[in-house]
Amino acid sequence: MAASAPEPLQIIIATSNPGKVRDFSVLLGTDFPEAQFVGTEVIGGMPEVDETGTTFEANARLKAEAVWQLTQAKGGYAVMADDSGLAVDYLGGAPGVYSARYAGVGASDGENRDKLLDALQEVPVDQRSARFVCNLCLILPEGQLHQFEAYCEGTIANKARGENGFGYDPVFIGEGMTETFGECSPQEKAQRSHRAKAVGLLRDFLSQQVG
Ligand code: IMP
Numbered sequence: 001m002a003a004s005a006p007e008p009l010q011i012i013i014a015t016s017n018p019g020k021v022r023d024f025s026v027l028l029g030t031d032f033p034e035a036q037f038v039g040t041e042v043i044g045g046m047p048e049v050d051e052t053g054t055t056f057e058a059n060a061r062l063k064a065e066a067v068w069q070l071t072q073a074k075g076g077y078a079v080m081a082d083d084s085g086l087a088v089d090y091l092g093g094a095p096g097v098y099s100a101r102y103a104g105v106g107a108s109d110g111e112n113r114d115k116l117l118d119a120l121q122e123v124p125v126d127q128r129s130a131r132f133v134c135n136l137c138l139i140l141p142e143g144q145l146h147q148f149e150a151y152c153e154g155t156i157a158n159k160a161r162g163e164n165g166f167g168y169d170p171v172f173i174g175e176g177m178t179e180t181f182g183e184c185s186p187q188e189k190a191q192r193s194h195r196a197k198a199v200g201l202l203r204d205f206l207s208q209q210v211g
Pocket of ligand 1: 017051082083084085086099100112132165166167168169193195
């Protein structure tokens with residue numbers, strides 16, 4: 001009897017943010033033989049997680065651990081969670097881990113962007129440097145934990161431009177670009193984003209581990 005191919009690792013993407021799900025599905029595509037990515041619907045949805053950490057690394061870990069606990073009844077799943085945000089040098093790294101709630105808990109993306117543009121009003125272009133940060137936390141089915149962090153350098157525009165992406169994309173101009181991420185196609189963003197680079201690190205790790 002022919003030996004059957006090894007089962008790909010099933011990895012739950014631990015997020016309920018539709019913008020991130022879209023980004024991840026472009027990044028992960030179908031060309032990822034080592035792993036199969038599934039949503040949190042397999043465990044009944046994303047649980048509420050208090051992001052009490054002061055670093056992206058700590059918050060990614062909190063989210064991954066909360067989902068991993070829920071997989072224990074079923075077993076066999078790995079979990080991947082990300083924590084990400086925008087760090088602006090002129091603001092001492094703010095909004096940082098508070099990116100999603102910069103203008104207050106429950107603030108919309110537009111309100112967060114407006115607060116950022118207000119905080120940088122009058123600030124000249126050479127002092128508007130910033131980076132997106134993405135920390136990915138992977139927990140394997142047996143509980144082994146690995147974290148990967150990546151950055152995307154850029155500057156903050158004077159006003160929001162473009163309808164694509166989510167969050168701060170319409171005010172973020174990637175290094176060497178003239179358009180904002182809000183004006184880029186998802187594929188253009190995927191070539192350079194912090195999330196793309198962190199997924200690249202995860203891919204390298206998985207192909208060594210599982211391949
Ligand atoms: P998290 O869900 O706690 O990781 O919050 C991430 C927040 O950072 C999002 O709500 C956005 O405001 C911002 N953010 C993270 N990644 C991106 C991105 O790729 N584009 C635009 N904003 C982002």
